Amino acid sequence: MAVTSEATTLWNGDLRSGAGTTKLDSSAAGEFPVSWAARAEGVAAKTNPEELLGAAHSACYSMAIANALADFGAPPQSVQVTAAVTFDPAEGITGSHLLVSAKVAGISAQDFERIAVEVMKTCPVSRALAGIPITLEANLA
Numbered sequence: 001m002a003v004t005s006e007a008t009t010l011w012n013g014d015l016r017s018g019a020g021t022t023k024l025d026s027s028a029a030g031e032f033p034v035s036w037a038a039r040a041e042g043v044a045a046k047t048n049p050e051e052l053l054g055a056a057h058s059a060c061y062s063m064a065i066a067n068a069l070a071d072f073g074a075p076p077q078s079v080q081v082t083a084a085v086t087f088d089p090a091e092g093i094t095g096s097h098l099l100v101s102a103k104v105a106g107i108s109a110q111d112f113e114r115i116a117v118e119v120m121k122t123c124p125v126s127r128a129l130a131g132i133p134i135t136l137e138a139n140l141a
Contacts, residue, residue: 004026005026005027006025006026007022007023007024007025007026007052008022008023008025009021009022009023009034010023011034015036016036018035018036019033019034019035019046020033020034020035021033021034022034022047022052032046032047032052033045033046033047034046034047034048034049035048039087039089040087040089048087049087050085050086050087050093051085053083053085053093053096053129054082054083054084054085054096055083056125057083057085057096057098057123057125057126057129058081058082058083058098059081060123060124060125060126061081061083061098061100061119061120061123061125061126062079062080062081063123064119064122064123064124065079065081065100065102065115065116065119065123066079068115068118068119069102069104069107069112069115072107072111072115073106074104074105074106074107074111075104076102076103076104077103077104077105078102078103078141079100079101079102079103080100080101080102080141081098081099081100082098082099083096083097083098083099084096084097084099093132094132094133095132095133095134095135096126096129096132096133096134096135097134097135097136097137098120098134098135098136098137098138099137100116100136100137100138100139101138101139101140101141102138102139102140102141103140103141104140107140109140112138112140113138116136116138117136117138120134120136121134
């Protein structure tokens with residue numbers, strides 16, 4: 001069964017001086033201020049598409065690696081994933097870097113690395129981001 005999730009952004013004004021809010025409609029989990037300055041310059045207290053994309057990528061990857069590790073016979077105690085999505089105003093989104101730390105009993109570092117790399121290539125958000133480089137640092141905690 002397919003699930004469709006929705007978010008809505010209301011923007012006011014032009015690109016450089018305008019601003020808006022992005023609302024997570026499906027979950028009602030929140031509404032977030034957005035602006036070009038937050039995107040191009042990293043202004044605090046406002047989000048941007050890349051931060052939201054990073055949230056999606058880190059959540060997707062954490063679910064996928066937890067599943068892959070369990071399928072391998074080594075379910076994780078915990079997995080922490082940070083996705084750093086880079087935006088260049090002249091080039092657009094230029095990459096996503098995954099930083100993974102997991103507590104997993106009964107797995108070698110080599111098996112963990114192999115699974116982490118495979119999941120990087122196959123999680124649904126990674127596949128959606130196929131047009132940009134995705135890099136990975138994965139370590140057992």
